[in-house]
Amino acid sequence: MRLAFLLLFFVPVSLWGQTVCSLESREKLTTLLEKLSSKNPSTASLQDMVLGIGYSFIGTPYVEKTLELPGEEKLVIDLLGLDCTTYLETVVTLARIAKTGGFTFEAYEKELEYLRYRNGERKDYSSRLHYFSDWIYENEKKGIVEDITAEIGGTPYVNQPSFMSENPRFYPQLSNPALVAEIKADEAQIATRTYHYIPKAEIQGLEGNIRSGDLIAITTPLKNLDIVHVGFAVELDGRIHLMHASTGSMQVEISEKPLHEYLAANKSQSGIMVCRLRD
DSSP states (O other), X not given: OHHHHHHHHTSOSEEETTEEOOHHHHHHHHHHHHHHHTTOGGGSOHHHHHHHHHHHTTTXXXXXXXXXXXXXXXXXXXXXXXXXXXXXXXXXXXXXXXXXXXXXXXHHHHHHHHHHBGGGOOOSGGGBOOSHHHHHHHHHHTTSEEEOTTTTTOEEEOOXXXXXXXXXXXXXXXXXXHHHHHHHHHHHHHHTSOEEEEEGGGHHHHGGGOOTTOEEEEEOSOTTOSEEEEEEEEEETTEEEEEEEETTTTEEEEOSSOHHHHHHTXXXXXXXXXXXXXX
């Protein structure tokens, strides 16, 4: 019993105060950082970095709701199971710290928090960028990404998400009315902004403007949601495909079909927003 107690004591889930990371995830992160540091990534473009790092996660299991832990909002680092958003954030964070030479757990921790939260600071549940259109807007303000959708042929996108405040029962943290009010205020702010999208019928004609490594956010015709899936653009045989954490195969993969065809038969997907990382 004493040995079992000691093993539990020295295998904590929370390694850095309000950061949650299993020992297995930390070991994987350390290995990735060591590999990146040996390749002199400072000379590569962020787009190329994203592709290389993104490919390294192919086959990683799809696991949803890894960020939804009870209690105070914690910075969750989980490289063993990814949903579409945590996959994208993991890859972008690794690419950005590799460019600056920050090959440490602490650098990764700091950069992930900066990316995931409004104004780059984790405060409470409502400070996390839950709606991906809000994620785009906030990270454009930080100088991390550029929303190029309008520039490459996009049309205005009516964006008035309200799903979270209308359905707090799906989010344990929203049993707190004050947090629901914060989320509702964030939704109201999103609704005041101008967004663009490329309707799915127009993707094939415009995909020549999309580069491998661009961030792809898939929009929806549902009035109370904004984005239903995200991933990275990958060019294969002259066509743009999607590298993403898939609920179809339940793992990180590159879509068998080009992006245009991937969206075509899905009624819950209306088009795409496209963002490009800033070096």
